[in-house]
Structures are given as structure tokens and as C-alpha cells.
Amino acid sequence: MQERLNIVPFVSVDHMMKLVLATGVERFLIELAAYIEEDFRRWECFDKTPRIASHSAEGVIELMPTSDGEAYGFKYVNGHPKNTRFGRQTVTAFGVLADVGNGYPILLTEMTILTALRTAAMSAVAAKYLAPKGARTMAMIGNGAQSEFQAIAFKAILGVDKLRLYDIDPSATARCQKNLAGMGFEITACSSSQEAVEGAEIVTTVTADKQYATILTDNMVGPGIHINAVGGDCPGKTELHRDILLRSDIFVEYPPQTRIEGEIQQLDPDHPVTELWKVITGQVPGRSGGRQITLFDSVGFAIEDFSALRYVRDRLKETGLYEELDLLADPDEPRDLFGMILRAAKPTPVAATVGAL
Ligand SMILES: NC(=O)c1ccc[n+]([C@@H]2O[C@H](COP(=O)([O-])OP(=O)(O)OC[C@H]3O[C@@H](n4cnc5c(N)ncnc54)[C@H](O)[C@@H]3O)[C@@H](O)[C@H]2O)c1
Numbered sequence: 509m510q511e512r513l514n515i516v517p518f519v520s521v522d523h524m525m526k527l528v529l530a531t532g533v534e535r536f537l538i539e540l541a542a543y544i545e546e547d548f549r550r551w552e553c554f555d556k557t558p559r560i561a562s563h564s565a566e567g568v569i570e571l572m573p574t575s576d577g578e579a580y581g582f583k584y585v586n587g588h589p590k591n592t593r594f595g596r597q598t599v600t601a602f603g604v605l606a607d608v609g610n611g612y613p614i615l616l617t618e619m620t621i622l623t624a625l626r627t628a629a630m631s632a633v634a635a636k637y638l639a640p641k642g643a644r645t646m647a648m649i650g651n652g653a654q655s656e657f658q659a660i661a662f663k664a665i666l667g668v669d670k671l672r673l674y675d676i677d678p679s680a681t682a683r684c685q686k687n688l689a690g691m692g693f694e695i696t697a698c699s700s701s702q703e704a705v706e707g708a709e710i711v712t713t714v715t716a717d718k719q720y721a722t723i724l725t726d727n728m729v730g731p732g733i734h735i736n737a738v739g740g741d742c743p744g745k746t747e748l749h750r751d752i753l754l755r756s757d758i759f760v761e762y763p764p765q766t767r768i769e770g771e772i773q774q775l776d777p778d779h780p781v782t783e784l785w786k787v788i789t790g791q792v793p794g795r796s797g798g799r800q801i802t803l804f805d806s807v808g809f810a811i812e813d814f815s816a817l818r819y820v821r822d823r824l825k826e827t828g829l830y831e832e833l834d835l836l837a838d839p840d841e842p843r844d845l846f847g848m849i850l851r852a853a854k855p856t857p858v859a860a861t862v863g864a865l
Contacts, residue, residue, distance in 0.1 A: 512832075514834055514838035515833065516612075518830055518835075519618060519829065520618060521620070521621065523831070527823060528625070530827060537660060537661045543818055544816075548788045555575045558765035558768055559572040559573075559765060567590075569584070570585050572809075574811050579607065579608060579614075581605045581810070581817045583603040585600070587599055587716075592652070598652065598653065598716045601618075601619035601623045602616070602620075603617055603619040603622070604617075605817040616833060616835065623808075624654050625661075627738060627806070628660065629812075631736045634759060635666055638795050639666065640732055640798070644669055645707055645708050645709050646672070646709070647674070647701075648712045649711070649724070651673050651674070654714050655684045658714060659693065662710065672695075672696045672704045672706070673698060673704065674700060674701050682697070701728065710735075711733060712736040713737050713738060713747040713748065718742070721740075724748050724749060729801060731801065732799050734801075734802045735802070737803060741806070741807040748771050752801075755801055757782065758771075760772070760804075763781055763783060770805040
């Protein structure tokens, strides 16, 4: 790929959609989940830092960097829950992968679609270790942009094929139900969170609200279920009543970030939590009992985006679904950056001839 040093492969939204369609959403999610698991197994070799967040009254803009020593990746992502009222997405993102050896970017890609895919793949990976074995019914509260991706990942990776949907906006539920039609789900549209969780072995909360919300109250959570809490991912933005947290075994991505952003911001700073990578590497158990309530307090961590960037980068070679972006200044003599600009100003012989006519 990348023969000229100034060129960086760029995956536009259009190319990302083509990549997802050419691959198949289920296969994409399964393969992406495998990349995430692979990176969680080598967790200790990554640079880790809580993401760098810039908060405002309306939302947040965040940078999420990490490196495994060979490649460096970061994602720019926003979260603005009121955006949908004005025709914009709540979450948009783009990201970069770079070569640590020379610092040159090797991929620039849209990550709005990719974030939805990686969040869903991450949720399903966590549930593989934490949800009751053989679970087939999932309640999904919040039926916005992330929701179909979550549903398809749980079907592809765990075999979940019964969905119980609820959203405060019935049109969101109707859209989600319509988009998932014909994909092998039995779908029930519910009129409350309470109704949605009835009979569910897995409960996914994926709502957007910039405040402490209570999507689930303690009485809705019976023994033995797995909660996949995706929407609470910022200081002051949570979805679960605190009492649920006190009854659950809590699994997190990176504790220093989750304690700031996750459901556990409601708890004491030393409340015990388990790091998911330790479950994946077999150092600590995941689900250990039939009545245990497991909670994946998802906030989204940089390593998952790194896995997604790695996956897309690997797929480009075979699909060619990218553009060549003239992103990096590349003078013939590396130190002659200014001279390169001067040379660009000089008319070419052809232009000079045309001008003389
Ligand atoms: N953990 C992660 O890794 C991760 C990644 C991406 C997005 N997120 C978060 O997931 C959430 C959803 O993102 P999205 O892009 O789908 O947003 P979205 O705005 O497209 O959808 C959110 C949906 O939640 C519904 N909702 C709001 N309050 C509700 C309530 N009280 N009960 C039921 N439904 C309610 C809204 O009507 C809307 O349909 C956001 O909070 C986002 O920040 C987390």
C-alpha cells in the first residue's frame, strides 16, 4: 500500500460503509472482537492513560491515545446528547494509527461507524465471559445509533436472538425494530424499562442523557443477570441506581478512567472492581455463580479503538477500500521544507508557455 511517503491511506465514511457491507456486519463484529481480545491478552504492553476530556455544558470532546510500542493510535470523539434534536449524531469520531518507529501516520479513518462497531464488539466480548451461559434474551434500553450494532454483536458472538426494546422515544424503537427485521431476531417493543427487563438474561443500557439518570432501579434487577451498561460514560452521566452497583460484581476496562466516567463514579473510590483483561487472560474468574449479578461498566477505552484501527488497517490491503490522502509534507531534501513551498510557487514550463500566448 503506501509507496509514496506523503501519502496516508484515508477511510472515508463511504469506504467504511462499503467495508462493512463487503465483509458482512456479523463477520466484521466477530473479527473485530477477536482483535480486541488479542489486545486485552497483551494488556500490559500498552501505554495507558484515562482519556483527555474537554467538558462543556452541552457535551464532551475527548482524545483517546495508546501505544503498544510499535504502533500509536488515537481517537477524537465527542458526546453531545442533545445533538440528535438538531439533526446531528450524539457521537462522532475519527482516528489515526501511526508508526512508532518514524512517527508517520499509517491510517486516518472515520470512526463514527467504527466506534459503534467496536463498542458493540467490546460489549459482546465482556458478555462472553460474564453473561449466563446460553443466554438468548436481551433487554435493550435506549434504541439510538449504537443499538442495532449491540444487538447484532450479541447475536453473532453469543447467540442472543430475542430482543426486548425500550426507548423514551417510541420512534427510535420502531426504527431499531425495522432495521433489525429479517436478521433472525424475535423482537418485542416494550412500553417501559420495567417491561423490557422482564425475562431478560442480559440487560443493555445504551441511553444518552447528560445527567445522572436512573434507567434501571434496584427492583428491576433479579439474580443471575448480566448488565451491559454502555451509556453512562462521563462524569455526572450514569444510568443505574447506586443500589444495583452494590449488589453486582463489577467488571471494568481501565479503572482509573472508569472511576471518573463510569457507573462506579457513584461509589467510594476504593470500591472493588475487576479488570476485564484479567478475566480474559484467566487470572480471575468471570461469572462464578448462577445468582450472581455481573455488571460490565463500559465507558470505552483507547485500546479498543487501537484494536479497531489495527483491524481496519489490516483489511485495507485486501479490499483497497481507501483513498490516498496527501497528508504529509515530503520535500526531496527533508530539511528543505520552505524550499518546497518556493518551488510550488514557480510556474511550470507548460504554464509559463500558456501564459505567454
Ligand atoms: N461505553 C462506550 O464505549 C460508548 C461508546 C459509544 C457511545 N456510548 C454512549 O452510549 C449512549 C448512546 O449513544 P447513541 O450514539 O446510541 O446515542 P443516541 O442519541 O443516538 O441514542 C440514545 C437513545 O437513548 C434514548 N433515551 C434517552 N434517555 C432515555 C431513557 N431515560 N430511557 C430510555 N431511552 C432513553 C434516546 O431517546 C435515544 O434514542 C451515549 O450516552 C454515548 O455516550 C458509550
